[in-house]
Amino acid sequence: MGVALGKTSLANNLDIVMKIAISTDGTDLEAEVAQRFGTSRYLLIVDLETMSFDTVPNPGATGQRGAGMQAVVLAISKDVKAVLTGHCSPAATRQLTKNGIQVYAELSGKVKDVINKYKTGDLKESAADVPPTTRGAKIDTITVLLALTSSARQFAMMLPILISVVLLIGLFNAFVPKDLLLAIFSGNPILDTFVGACFGSIFAGNAINSYVIGGELLGYGVTLFAVTALIIAWVSVGIIQLPAEIAALGGKFALIRNGLSFVMAIGIAILTVAALNLILR
Amino acid sequence: MIPMKEDITQSSTRRIRVPRMLLFPASVLVLYGILYAIYPDKTSMALKSSGNIFLSMLIPLALVFALMLILNLFLKPAQIARFLGKGAGIKGIILSATAGIISMGPIYAWYPLLKQLRQKGAGNSMMAIFLGNRAVKPFLLPIMISYFGWIYVLILTVFTVTGSIIVGYCVGALLRNETISPSKHSSDGE
Structure with missing residues (x-):
């Protein structure tokens, strides 16, 4: 089973994912698009249908090594369809594209204007130079990191109820x-x-x-x-x-x-x- | 998280759902507190018995985490959805059943996706087969086997998959004239 979805992602095929991520230093749709995807202060996760949005602090904002990859992981975990930004490094573009996320770079102006351009199809997708050999079989750090994050989350979600059920069974054993x-x-x-x-x-x-x-x-x-x-x-x-x-x-x-x-x-x-x-x- | 049309209502329910998720654990703890005040001995016994149950689950739980990790490494909800939307006939049945088996997470996360897939023409039987096969949880197998033994688990799994497909077929047959999809029954599992 391939890990990467490639360019013809599900998002394109079924059009079920309606969220996009935009890098910005502000907190709302009036803010300017930030110049760098990896180190912008926030990612706005915008629902295209309702135009409601979440302002998520960019884990890469500190600008440390690997900052871009943290932003990539965030974007992937938010199930976005596309990333809109000023500049996106080739490595980040490749990772995003591999995970079925379209990248639109070299953008500037207000977030809401850029979104409108995206909606009307006036933006041009940045091409990712994904070497064919790395598609599918290879499991890289990003994939492992993502899998670890979501497994830990699923596991943690399961535990409180499970522990409570076990505690209740204990009571049942003792009292009933x-x-x-x-x-x-x-x-x-x-x-x-x-x-x-x-x-x-x-x-x-x-x-x-x-x-x-x-x-x-x-x-x-x-x-x-x-x-x-x-x-x-x-x-x-x-x-x-x-x-x-x-x-x-x-x-x-x-x-x-x-x-x-x-x-x-x-x-x-x-x-x-x-x-x-x-x-x- | 999968977006849906009623995103506003969803985000408002999501805000409520987090504390609600902890409501049950909190009430169990309160119950323990009250019972401990009245019957300290019996309540300690209860706690001990719960501890024993939990200890016996530790290794299976570790395996559960490992399996979750493996599934998360190789599968994404997007890929599972791709299984679901496609294919008719036997191929469609197999794909929907597989999608149900490997799908993780609470069912609430899947309804919006199912709704959209159906609006795109996925058949009723496929939806039902998917939902039925969610009863098979590969990553929970360690816990199930530790409680019931692998022969039981194997038999149950085979019957569950078969049963879900039969239910899916019946749902499709009973709702034959209700299909919203313009593509009629081409994707309806026939």
Whole structure:
């Protein structure tokens, strides 16, 4: 799998990324475009559709060694479609282009005027001299840095909830008598699977939590049927995110998909446990 | 973060979402505080039992991070989206399923993208196959295997992928006449 997207990036193909980054020393659209991409004080991340913007301090503003690359990483992590600036070094241009970001350099004037020119297609893209051999296979520092940043972020996002879930399970272990759970999960495979799927549909969030909860429930003597249904429904059926799904993909789609997925969760739970029993027999 | 049409509403909800994310951890801590005041012994036991659970997860969690890193090294959401929008028939099914399996991050981040892809003509079944296959999480496999064993995980994964494709097909079939796309059913998984 290639790391670089090349010039014909997804942004061009699908036009789904609507943000651009502009280097500036000011904090809003009235400011002037800064002369250097790597060391400008800020990057304005502008949403082209709404013209709303974020003013992000440029990590390279200190002008130290590698400053340009820090700005590149920032631009890539903000999912921008293009970078607009006064000057962009060949190395930075190459990295940006490799990551599917168009670079427009040699620009000056007010940020908003430059954006308008970009919107009307009056700007000319800077060509990057990407040697064909470095496309794809090579993993460079930037890619590793980016991957590390986003992995750390994803991991950190996951931890607070995971730790809380584990803490709650601890409380559950200490305070709730096992009989209570076994009253909810009767031991009847069909009924338990249904109850498990219901729980999984109500709760949402990172799937890791469902594994931990499921694993602990098994320890309580809850059947694997119920636990499996919970795990599948946790991700594939979402009552909490139903409004968001309806807004994005339509009410009929969301209801039919969630309904069918609920049935699927039950079916898969039964099939999986049956297959497992067959294999382990 | 993927931009969407309702960017204004999104940024306002995003502002609320950060503290909301910490609401649950905070309430668990408060609960611990209250319970500790009333039942110090049992609460310490609870804390100890949580500690044990967490300790047993350390190695799988380290593996999870390693897998996340590998996936992030080789895949970008943009590339995953490229899988999703393209292809019809079997190829489309495989691409959508793959995109679902390798997609990471909360589902909320993906809705705007799905919406736009659909407006560009991606079929209902492809969307459903993508969403269904999100149940398969390669980077979480270490945790899953540590709890349930690899045979179970293998069986479950195979059934989940198969099941999601069936659900996707059914969603597409049931919504046959609802397709907004002008390209009709060419991208609808048939």
